[in-house]
Amino acid sequence: MTTRTEDQQGDAGGERISDAEHAVMEALWKRSPQTAAEVCETVCKDRGWSMPTVKTLLSRLVQKGALATQPDGRRFLYTPLIARSAYVGGESRRLVDRLFGGRAAPLLAHLAQEEALSPDDIAEIERLLQEMKK
Amino acid sequence: MTTRTEDQQGDAGGERISDAEHAVMEALWKRSPQTAAEVCETVCKDRGWSMPTVKTLLSRLVQKGALATQPDGRRFLYTPLIARSAYVGGESRRLVDRLFGGRAAPLLAHLAQEEALSPDDIAEIERLLQEMKK
DNA sequence: CCATTACGATTACACCTGTAATCTGAATAG
DNA sequence: CTATTCAGATTACAGGTGTAATCGTAATGG
Numbered sequence: 001m002t003t004r005t006e007d008q009q010g011d012a013g014g015e016r017i018s019d020a021e022h023a024v025m026e027a028l029w030k031r032s033p034q035t036a037a038e039v040c041e042t043v044c045k046d047r048g049w050s051m052p053t054v055k056t057l058l059s060r061l062v063q064k065g066a067l068a069t070q071p072d073g074r075r076f077l078y079t080p081l082i083a084r085s086a087y088v089g090g091e092s093r094r095l096v097d098r099l100f101g102g103r104a105a106p107l108l109a110h111l112a113q114e115e116a117l118s119p120d121d122i123a124e125i126e127r128l129l130q131e132m133k134k
Numbered sequence: 135m136t137t138r139t140e141d142q143q144g145d146a147g148g149e150r151i152s153d154a155e156h157a158v159m160e161a162l163w164k165r166s167p168q169t170a171a172e173v174c175e176t177v178c179k180d181r182g183w184s185m186p187t188v189k190t191l192l193s194r195l196v197q198k199g200a201l202a203t204q205p206d207g208r209r210f211l212y213t214p215l216i217a218r219s220a221y222v223g224g225e226s227r228r229l230v231d232r233l234f235g236g237r238a239a240p241l242l243a244h245l246a247q248e249e250a251l252s253p254d255d256i257a258e259i260e261r262l263l264q265e266m267k268k
Numbered sequence: 269c270c271a272t273t274a275c276g277a278t279t280a281c282a283c284c285t286g287t288a289a290t291c292t293g294a295a296t297a298g
Numbered sequence: 299c300t301a302t303t304c305a306g307a308t309t310a311c312a313g314g315t316g317t318a319a320t321c322g323t324a325a326t327g328g
Contacts, residue, residue: 019232091233092244092248096245104255104259107245108242111238122263122266129256
């Protein structure tokens with residue numbers, strides 16, 4: 001059973017994580033726990049956000065069960081509840097299911113056509129395949 | 135330059151195509167041109183939609199520049215303006231950029247871990263890589 | 269003890285999306 | 299010529315998303 005109909009990108013809570021929220025998650029996957037201010041430090045630059053925006057996103061992520069909060073005096077420390085690999089795996093599967101009927105090979109073909117594959121990528125993929133076959 | 139900052143999934147119009155809209159596009163990529171009724175024939179079953187829903191999606195897609203209309207008596211014939219390969223390529227690139235820093239190899243690794251790669255897939259990917267190296 | 273700060277919580281609000289019902293005008297049946 | 303039908307257009311409306319301002323409260327400086 002390679003194709004899975006039900007989507008479920010990260011389990012924990014099962015709620016979908018939006019694009020903006022994802023940026024916040026990335027910051028916390030890179031390092032955690034962090035305070036809201038620290039997260040902002042990381043993402044506000046890149047995305048042109050202000051603190052309130054980050055606060056909102058953090059709250060929504062907590063609601064969605066994607067982050068845990070741990071009180072630290074007057075503030076919160078935020079920690080991811082879903083692993084990056086779970087999220088990434090889920091999103092990848094979603095794409096492959098939606099666009100390629102669940103088959104990864106056509107995806108690779110497209111990436112190749114789009115020149116998204118460098119020679120290094122090709123070498124690395126071959127290495128991966130070798131390992132997989134073992 | 136493997137990583138592209140600007141997103142641009144299908145060019146024509148540049149507007150993003152939503153999930154529901156994508157289902158309609160698929161029907162028209164499979165065969166075109168088609169009338170709204172014909173499209174509904176294809177998708178209403180699968181998605182549990184009614185005609186009005188399909189009409190709305192078709193209209194939005196026309197607005198977004200993803201579909202062309204060609205009057206046929208009282209009704210319209212709809213034809214995709216963006217190629218499926220362009221859409222699929224764009225979406226794939228978006229995912230790879232967003233989650234894997236633009237590198238395809240880690241994506242493959244994840245698909246492998248998630249067991250989304252069958253032995254057939256692996257064989258086919260190897261074949262693709264061989265061709266690419268030529 | 270009081271004024272200011274620094275947080276998280278609440279509220280805001282416009283746009284997008286999913287999902288339709290209703291309107292309007294033209295073709296067609298009688 | 300008129301009533302019905304059928305197509306696209308307009309409107310609807312709740313929930314999600316991006317992006318924030320404001321509120322309430324607890325700590326902190328003086």
